[in-house]
Each structure stands twice: as C-alpha cells, then as structure tokens.
Amino acid sequence: MVAAPLTSVPAGSTAGAAAAAWLADLAGAPLPSRRQEDWRFTDLSPLLAIPTGIAAPSGGLPADPWRALSLPAGVERLDAQQAERALGTSLTACAAADHWPVRLNAGAAPATLVLRVDGDGGSLELPLAAPEGDGLVAWRLLLLLEPGARLELLQVPHAAPGHRQLLSLVTEVVLAEDARLNLGCLALGRDDCCLLNHLAVRQAPGSELLATTVSTGWSLARHEPRVLQEQGAARTRLRGLQRVEGRQLADTHSCVRFEGPEGELDQLHKAVAGGAGRSVFNGAVQVPRAAQRTNAAQMSRNLLLSDRARIDTKPELEIVADDVKCAHGATVSQLQREELFYLRSRGIDAGTAARLLQRAFCEEVLRELPSTARRHDPITALLGDV
Amino acid sequence: MIRPDAPTLLEIRDLRASVEDQPILKGVSLTIRAGEIHAVMGRNGSGKSTLSKVLAGHPAYTVTGGSVLYRGENLLELDPEQRARIGLFLGFQYPVEIPGVSNLEFLRVATNARRAERGEEELDTFAFEDLVRERLAVVQMDPAFLERSVNEGFSGGEKKRNEILQMALLEPVVAILDETDSGLDIDALRIVAGGVNQLAGPDNATLLITHYQRLLDLITPDHVHVMAAGRILRSGGKELALELERSGYDWVDQELARLGGEPERQPVEVA
Numbered sequence: 228m229v230a231a232p233l234t235s236v237p238a239g240s241t242a243g244a245a246a247a248a249w250l251a252d253l254a255g256a257p258l259p260s261r262r263q264e265d266w267r268f269t270d271l272s273p274l275l276a277i278p279t280g281i282a283a284p285s286g287g288l289p290a291d292p293w294r295a296l297s298l299p300a301g302v303e304r305l306d307a308q309q310a311e312r313a314l315g316t317s318l319t320a321c322a323a324a325d326h327w328p329v330r331l332n333a334g335a336a337p338a339t340l341v342l343r344v345d346g347d348g349g350s351l352e353l354p355l356a357a358p359e360g361d362g363l364v365a366w367r368l369l370l371l372l373e374p375g376a377r378l379e380l381l382q383v384p385h386a387a388p389g390h391r392q393l394l395s396l397v398t399e400v401v402l403a404e405d406a407r408l409n410l411g412c413l414a415l416g417r418d419d420c421c422l423l424n425h426l427a428v429r430q431a432p433g434s435e436l437l438a439t440t441v442s443t444g445w446s447l448a449r450h451e452p453r454v455l456q457e458q459g460a461a462r463t464r465l466r467g468l469q470r471v472e473g474r475q476l477a478d479t480h481s482c483v484r485f486e487g488p489e490g491e492l493d494q495l496h497k498a499v500a501g502g503a504g505r506s507v508f509n510g511a512v513q514v515p516r517a518a519q520r521t522n523a524a525q526m527s528r529n530l531l532l533s534d535r536a537r538i539d540t541k542p543e544l545e546i547v548a549d550d551v552k553c554a555h556g557a558t559v560s561q562l563q564r565e566e567l568f569y570l571r572s573r574g575i576d577a578g579t580a581a582r583l584l585q586r587a588f589c590e591e592v593l594r595e596l597p598s599t600a601r602r603h604d605p606i607t608a609l610l611g612d613v
Numbered sequence: 614m615i616r617p618d619a620p621t622l623l624e625i626r627d628l629r630a631s632v633e634d635q636p637i638l639k640g641v642s643l644t645i646r647a648g649e650i651h652a653v654m655g656r657n658g659s660g661k662s663t664l665s666k667v668l669a670g671h672p673a674y675t676v677t678g679g680s681v682l683y684r685g686e687n688l689l690e691l692d693p694e695q696r697a698r699i700g701l702f703l704g705f706q707y708p709v710e711i712p713g714v715s716n717l718e719f720l721r722v723a724t725n726a727r728r729a730e731r732g733e734e735e736l737d738t739f740a741f742e743d744l745v746r747e748r749l750a751v752v753q754m755d756p757a758f759l760e761r762s763v764n765e766g767f768s769g770g771e772k773k774r775n776e777i778l779q780m781a782l783l784e785p786v787v788a789i790l791d792e793t794d795s796g797l798d799i800d801a802l803r804i805v806a807g808g809v810n811q812l813a814g815p816d817n818a819t820l821l822i823t824h825y826q827r828l829l830d831l832i833t834p835d836h837v838h839v840m841a842a843g844r845i846l847r848s849g850g851k852e853l854a855l856e857l858e859r860s861g862y863d864w865v866d867q868e869l870a871r872l873g874g875e876p877e878r879q880p881v882e883v884a
C-alpha cells in the first residue's frame with residue numbers, strides 16, 4: 228500500500244508538543260533527546276506525527292488478540308498470575324526496565340502473552356496484527372523455555388491498513404539450561420507508521436539463541452535486542468537486516484553482556500540505505516572480568532545506494548577480561564561496479580542487476596529467519612519484484 | 614571462413630578511448646564479417662582488454678573518437694545490456710564473482726533477456742533447466758556449478774568454462790573472447806576451444822584475444838592482428854601468429870619508434 232510519507236511535526240509546534248506530552252505522560256518520563264548518547268543519531272520526531280491515543284476500533288478493543296491462537300504441543304499459555312514471577316525479570320536483568328521505549332510499552336497497558344515451552348515446541352508464527360484505529364498499539368510477550376526446550380517463533384508485527392500507528396513491542400525471553408530458541412521478527416512497515424521493538428533475553432549456560440530481525444518501510448524503526456548470558460557458556464547468534472529509503476530511519480541498538488566464562492556471540496548486522504534514508508547501528512558487547520574465554524564476533528555490513536542516504540555504524544566493546552577473542556568490523560560500500568557491469572554485459576538491465584545484487588546482500592540474513600517467514604515473501608517486500 | 618560477400622558484422626574505425634583521462638586506445642580499426650574468426654595478439658598492456666571492454670560498453674572507459682558499427686548500427690550509443698541483447702558477447706579475461714546470486718538464475722535471466730530481444734518466448738525454470746543441461750555438454754561442465762553463486766570459488770578454468778557456457782546459451786552474433794585460454798590446462802583448453810569451434814558458424818563471428826599460439830592451434834583464425842600501444846600495428850593471416858611465436862615481439866618497439874608513437878605503458882593489474 229502506498230501512503231503519504233509522514234511530514235514530521237517539529238517538536239515546537241502545538242500538535243507536536245501535545246503528542247510529546249501525551250507520550251511522556253504515558254511513559255512517566257520525557258521523550259529521549261538527541262543529547263543522550265543512546266539516541267544521538269535518532270530523531271524521534273516521527274513519533275510525534277502519529278495521532279495520540281491508544282489505537283482501538285470503534286467497537287472497542289478485543290479483550291485478547293490471541294484468543295484464537297492454536298498452540299503446538301509443548302507450548303502452553305500462562306495467565307498473568309502464573310507468569311507473575313517471571314514477568315519483568317529479563318528486562319531487569321538486561322537493565323532495560325527504565326528504558327524509555329519499555330516504559331512507554333508498560334504505560335500503554337499492552338496486550339500480554341506468556342508462553343511456556345517444555346520439550347519440543349516446534350514452529351509457531353505469532354501474528355501481531357494491530358487493531359484498527361490511529362494511535363499507539365502495544366504488545367508484550369514473555370517466552371519461558373524450560374531446560375532443554377526448543378522453539379522456533381516468528382513475530383510479524385503489522386500495522387492496520389489505512390491507520391497511522393506507533394507499534395510498541397516488548398519481548399522478554401528466559402532460556403533455561405540447554406534451551407534453544409530461534410526467534411525471528413519480520414517487521415514490514417509503512418511510511419506513516421513507527422515501530423519500537425525491544426527484546427530482552429536471559430540465557431542460562433548451554434542455551435542457544437538465534438534472533439533475527441528484518442525491518443523495512445517504517446518511518447521510524449528502533450530495534451533493541453539485549454541479551455544477558457547470566458553465567459556465560461551460552462551461544463548467541465544475532466542477525467539484523469534493515470532497509471531505509473525516502474526519509475525513513477531505522478536504528479538498531481544491540482547489547483550483549485557476558486556474566487560468566489566461555490560465552491559465544493556471533494552477530495551480523497546489515498543495512499541497505501537508499502534515498503535520503505538513514506540507518507544506525509550501535510552494537511554493545513560487554514565482557515567483564517568474570518567472562519574469560521569469551522568468543523565474540525560482530526560484523527556490520529552496509530550498502531549505500533544513494534549519496535543522500537546516511538549510515539552510522541559503531542561497535543561498542545567494553546572488554547575487561549584478558550583472555551577473550553573479540554573480533555569486530557564494519558564495511559560501507561556501494562553496489563560493486565564490476566559486478567553490475569558483468570550482469571549488464573549479459574543483457575540484464577541495470578535495474579534488475581542492482582536488485583539481484585541487493586537481493587544477494589539481503590538473503591544472507593533472510594535465510595536465517597524461521598522457515599514460515601517465506602510465506603510473507605520478505606524479499607519482494609524489501610526490494611520489489613525482481 | 615572468409616567470404617568476401619559476407620555481411621559486415623562489426624566495423625571499428627579509428628577508435629580512441631581513455632580511462633581516467635589517460636588515452637589507451639589510439640586509433641583502432643578492424644572489420645569483421647560473418648563467418649570469420651579474428652585473433653588479436655599483443656603484449657600485456659597493449660590495450661586488448663580495453664578494446665573488448667569499450668566494445669561491451671564498460672562505463673569506466675570514455676570513447677574519445679572514432680566509431681563502431683554493429684550490423685550497421687551505432688554500437689557506442691547503446692547501453693551494455695542492449696549490446697548484449699542484440700548479440701554482442703564478451704568473454705571476460707577475469708570473470709567476476711558474485712556471491713549470493715545463483716549461477717542458474719543468472720544464466721536464466723540473461724538467456725531470457727536475449728530471447729526477448731529475438732522475439733522468442735521466455736523460458737520458465739523447467740524449460741530453462743532442459744536447455745542449460747544440453748548446453749553444459751558443450752563445455753563438459755558439472756551441473757553442480759549451476760547451484761553455486763556466480764563464479765564464486767570457481768577455479769580459473771571453471772570460470773572460463775562458465776563464460777563459454779554463457780556464450781552457448783546467449784548464441785551471440787559477435788563473440789569477443791578475452792584471454793579465454795589463459796589459466797587453462799591442456800584438457801580444459803581443448804574443451805574450451807572445442808566449444809568455441811562448435812558455436813562458430815557462417816552467420817556469426819569470433820574475436821579471440823590471446824597471447825599464445827597454442828589456442829590458435831586449436832581454433833584456426835582467418836585474420837591475425839598485432840596490437841601495440843593502443844593500435845593495431847600489423848594484420849595478416851594465420852601465419853602472422855606463427856611468426857610471432859618464432860620471433861617474439863621485439864620488432865614492435867622498433868616499429869613503434871619508427872611511427873614516433875609513445876612506448877607501451879607498463880600495465881597496472883586491473884581485475
């Protein structure tokens with residue numbers, strides 16, 4: 228669907244000021260400003276162009292957006308009471324409870340889903356379809372994986388067609404010993420909508436996390452995967468792909484912390500920036516003294532398609548332990564001229580050739596999404612028809 | 614095969630081209646008729662690859678003078694993809710690796726672009742697989758290469774075979790093969806030369822760029838041209854190649870000096 232791009236409302240204007248006040252009130256804290264290090268490159272004014280209020284269809288909000296969700300064997304839904312002990316623990320452990328997007332989510336009385344997985348939970352797609360109506364939509368999830376449990380879960384946050392919305396998603400995960408989670412988030416957005424996506428994961432030793440986030444089309448998208456290896460000795464694999472064009476902004480601020488020895492991190496973040504779009508990546512990796520023999524690798528690869536687009540990428544390594552391997556790197560390149568010419572010299576027009584090369588760039592991350600993602604044809608959503 | 618009445622496919626007249634404001638081609642003239650096989654020889658840095666890239670339309674090269682007619686049409690005003698679609702083919706000296714793009718899909722998209730230009734229907738994936746399997750035989754290539762990324766991790770010889778496979782699929786009218794023989798062992802050379810011979814016919818033409826007689830032992834050229842310092846110094850029949858094999862290129866410097874031209878620049882390695 229084609230929507231008019233957001234005209235960002237200057238914070239000083241009346242509408243902008245009213246929206247800022249409403250959001251601040253909900254979160255119990257003023258909007259972050261670019262003077263804060265964490266938000267230095269990220270202008271939040273697109274949030275102020277979303278109509279204020281909680282999005283709701285005229286008949287009122289359904290009590291539970293997931294009442295019809297059928298769960299595979301091994302996956303059980305807990306009610307709020309049963310979940311009380313675990314709710315919030317990952318956020319607290321990841322030092323995120325006071326983080327502004329998390330506070331905003333809490334203030335919006337989010338629809339909440341808690342899933343407990345014992346044994347093999349198989350593969351599950353979790354629809355996150357926003358209700359109709361302009362304004363803020365908030366979801367909160369908690370995934371509890373018991374020792375040795377496994378689950379593949381795809382989140383598909385989706386704004387309601389024709390409505391200008393700010394989607395707020397907070398996902399908490401607790402992985403017990405030897406649990407394995409493949410978590411995907413396929414966030415195909417629109418130019419008149421924003422997404423704040425926070426993920427907080429606690430990993431016990433022997434557990435494995437693969438978390439893949441794919442994001443395109445949002446006026447503003449902010450992804451905040453945070454992982455705590457509580458005693459090290461776990462494996463964390465993070466994948467990110469974000470595409471911006473027009474005046475869109477996508478920002479990923481990740482943080483992985485090792486609180487014990489022999490943890491592993493393998494992180495790849497990719498961005499494609501066209502038009503006057505802006506992509507931000509900040510990857511924190513914290514290796515305190517207790518985390519000896521940590522093995523961490525972080526790579527940021529970026530494709531710059533226009534000279535008006537902008538890419539800011541920064542590793543943020545805090546390494547105190549001395550016996551660690553910690554590799555990191557970042558590249559920003561344009562489509563390779565020789566590759567383009569080779570394709571064109573075989574009769575492939577310049578546009579198709581460019582899309583083939585971009586698709587190859589994106590596939591490296593897309594193929595890591597849970598297999599059900601294919602149904603959504605993410606490559607077409609990202610690049611149009613090839 | 615020389616036929617004086619054969620139609621002219623490519624007519625290069627006094628072609629001049631530069632890269633980064635540095636003149637490389639300094640007046641190349643060459644006429645290629647249907648059914649002919651031409652060989653262009655010359656030392657490293659003499660401008661052979663530049664000639665091939667300019668003909669294929671590489672954007673790094675600026676044409677500063679002269680003209681190129683392809684079947685009577687001004688080739689130089691066409692985009693590279695349009696040149697390919699109407700039947701010009703360049704076999705690269707250094708085929709490019711494209712990680713993440715499947716060789717099979719690349720071949721199919723390219724083949725369909727050429728077919729569309731010829732008014733033929735597009736081949737779907739199944740019909741194309743049949744065609745590509747048949748053409749693989751021309752270069753005796755393992756079908757496993759179709760599943761890999763374009764040229765990625767291919768050996769030198771495998772890359773050259775992949776070039777000839779593309780040629781077999783695109784059925785060009787004028788094929789320019791830039792050092793398709795370099796880096797091949799004798800078996801691979803036989804296979805590649807066999808492929809080229811199989812594809813050569815009365816209605817198309819081939820321009821072989823090579824250093825070595827050994828390719829010309831397998832593919833007999835009708836015309837041989839010696840390139841030096843961005844121009845064609847001498848042209849002759851196949852005996853010219855044999856003469857070069859015997860006496861080398863030393864005479865080139867004397868001849869260049871006599872012409873008062875600049876000496877050849879030392880080549881910069883450009884892949």
Ligand SMILES: Nc1ncnc2c1ncn2[C@@H]1O[C@H](COP(=O)(O)OP(=O)(O)O)[C@@H](O)[C@H]1O
Pocket residue numbers: 632633637655656657658659660661662663664673878879880881882883
């Ligand atoms: N893209 C390029 N950039 C800079 N110099 C180039 C480029 N292509 C060719 N040249 C220069 O042009 C000259 C001719 O090179 P080339 O055409 O590759 O010769 P050959 O193929 O005969 O060995 C050399 O001096 C080479 O360094």
Ligand SMILES: [Mg+2]
Pocket residue numbers: 661662663706791792
């Ligand atoms: Mg060369």
